[in-house]
Amino acid sequence: MFVFGSSLVDSGNNNFFPNRAQVNYSPYGIDFPNGPTGRFTNGRNLVDLLGELLNLPNLIPPFKDPTTRGRRIVYGVNHASGSSGILDETGFISGNVTSLSQQIRDFEEVTLPELEVQLGCNSSDSLPNYFFVVGVGGNDILFNYFLGQKYLTVDPQTFTANLTAILSQRLQKLYSLGARKFVLTAVYPLGNSPLVELNMPNCTVLCALSINQVAQTYNRNLKSMVEDFKRRLPASNLVVIETYNIVTDILLLPALKGFTNTRNSCCEVLSQTQGGNGALCERGGRTCPNRNTYVYFDGLHPTESVNIQITNEAYTSRNLFKVYPINVQQLAQL
Template sequence: MVLSEENGGHDNEIKGMFVFGSSLVDNGNNNFLPNSMAKANYFPYGIDFPFGPSGRFTNGKNVIDLLGDQLHLPFIPAFADPSTRGIRMIHGVNYASGASGILDDTGLLAGEVISLNQQMRNFETVTLPELEAEMGMQSREFLKNYLFVVGTGGNDYTFNYFLKPSNESVSLEAFTANLTHSLSKQLSESNWMLSMVKAASNGRCNYALNKAAHLFNAHLKSLVDAIKPKMPGSDLVFVNSYKIIVDIMKRSVSQGFKDTSNACCEVGSLREGGNGILCKRDGKVCEERNSHVFFDGLHPTEAVNILIASKAYNSSFKTEAYPMNIKQLAMY
């Protein structure tokens, strides 16, 4: 992931988060998309979440909720929820949409999604003017105390590059270069600022996706250094959640995980009209959810999200959080 926050003259307190990205950070926006097939608003999703199924693609809290816990923030409301207006936005807003990606055409196979570009427009054209009116000040005065989080990238490979016949003549290297360029342009041309970019894959043993993840991660880490001169008012952090998950799988026993490959929930098969990824509605679910790495066919359990958020906030290893962790960023 890449994280950033505007700097200069703040009191070392992060007052909120604006979240952009895909299903790993979506907290319910797709619930409000009638034509989207990428939804998690039904049991067993949310079986361990305080409010039950909410649209989070896991059994409990997602990584944004847990990062918010580290920063002593309340749950961040979903933009698509009609009640997310006025004072409810004071601690930030979540714009993420499951199945979306960096590219506008990513995720269209899942029906209706909110692209990263549209998520950014929602922030700029809807939330920002309302917050300026609510707080009685210009955005440059209050945004310096907010963290911007962008968790995206994986779907551009899973639901775009590796599925579309039109990409057969495009090398993985060329596609990744274009993907990184698109992200760099989206971030550097924003009048506000950015933040957390999710690495490409989820850690499962798929050679093609693993190769894509390694390549994308290398580009993202380089992007942090390359884009900094274009964004002098912001600090960026790259959090390599892909590596964190792979390390969990390698050291699964010592970390308390017994199952690193099977989904905890009963996944809806293609034969049953499912997509082979999401949990079957009202399907069976494992009892020892804390011992599973994956909750469904793609998304990690809350237990894994806890470790990712903890590493993002506290890790002293630059291979996990570069060039600093979020705690250091908040105090910088």
């Protein structure tokens, strides 16, 4: 499995270079065996859980870790960087982190040659057997389009169409290198996150609704892109995890899914007066007593409990509202 994207799938790359989007401190990782690792949640993230369901023998290591070399890379490498986006500029807005385009260059120029050495074969022979997980887009919408006030000059349809077009180019690059099995994540209902609801007092209900509408527009474009990909690129197979719909189901009927709190962050978040933006946990701050019943761990990222529900739906659901057009288990059998 090779991983690209932002904080929802980052396993610690941001720990290894200076940036403003690091979570290598408590209470992050409070429920993870190794403690804080740079994962933006209390425990395992989507990629960890997918790896378990696919019976991978170990966690996918972060690219930036100097020890991610040699035999450590043969089951995959995680290139994702928290706060990054489809657009290069998104990373500069929210943390000066590794953009999606740079992640793919790192894969092509560093990971791929070393993988060929380790496996003793050309990438065109080996890469069709790997999953390419790409979880990105939310930062472009929330931080670039809305907080960066790009909405004042660009309409949502144009902005999201541009995002999808650029993402398509990035995926086509991976395809040209040999990738054939893609798992893409839709964008969450960002307007419902504590960051927006509780830490952006100037954002009214109408504002939160607008954020969700842009996310939904992007998600529709993503499904259209998948259909276009399948028509144009032979042997490509793409799965979209409909995270927007899965999380919305939890928010609408939390008790049915085992949750009691859908509005608040489980951890104490850094407010604007403390130099934060309501997204990340306060260093060493308190957490809620029962993290399994909270939807959000910090102001933006879900708890491990939500990640488990998303991953289980992605892996086995036959509901096109949850995963499209096939599930990850079916993709693994192709």
